[in-house]
Amino acid sequence: MTKSYHARSLVAALVLLTALAACAQTGTVEPRPTAFPGSDAEFQELLHDCMDDAGWPSEKQDDGVYRYSSSQEQLDEFDAANAACIESIGGNLPVARSDEEWRDLYDFYVVSVECLREHDVELDDPPSFSVWQEADHTWSPYAAVNPNDMTQEQLETLTQDCPQTPE
Numbered sequence: 001m002t003k004s005y006h007a008r009s010l011v012a013a014l015v016l017l018t019a020l021a022a023c024a025q026t027g028t029v030e031p032r033p034t035a036f037p038g039s040d041a042e043f044q045e046l047l048h049d050c051m052d053d054a055g056w057p058s059e060k061q062d063d064g065v066y067r068y069s070s071s072q073e074q075l076d077e078f079d080a081a082n083a084a085c086i087e088s089i090g091g092n093l094p095v096a097r098s099d100e101e102w103r104d105l106y107d108f109y110v111v112s113v114e115c116l117r118e119h120d121v122e123l124d125d126p127p128s129f130s131v132w133q134e135a136d137h138t139w140s141p142y143a144a145v146n147p148n149d150m151t152q153e154q155l156e157t158l159t160q161d162c163p164q165t166p167e
Helices: 007-013 018-026 040-053 072-088 099-118 129-134 152-161
Strands: 002-006 058-060 066-071
Touching: 040 058, 040 066, 040 072, 066 072, 099 129
Parallel strands: none
Antiparallel strands: 002 066, 058 066
């Protein structure tokens, strides 16, 4: 069976969705939240070019998002290429935020927990703000979301109803 992946999912949390699924499979350490120093559209175009060069063609959707496909057997190879492309285009730059901005993001994540639970995602209770802060802000409710456990339509509905990041 073929799975499709959206570049927008990568942009929204840059690795919090797709790469976290890979982390669960490879046992690697979860990356820190990241930022790209440009627009989402610029990031998507650079990611598309890099993934195409790496042998992962995609199809641009009507909403401007690129859809990548791979079989379950290719997932590790896809995730490795994806991570390398994100790294090469600067998608793993450290996030610089004020204490107030970190608090706002944490509060957004806490509210997101209830939304995800309403969509039948099983989640533990969120850590306290101080525990989250001491862990370099690595907890995200979307870490419990595995795109391999749902259809593309279910994933799109979930990310539309429960955004991964505040906008």
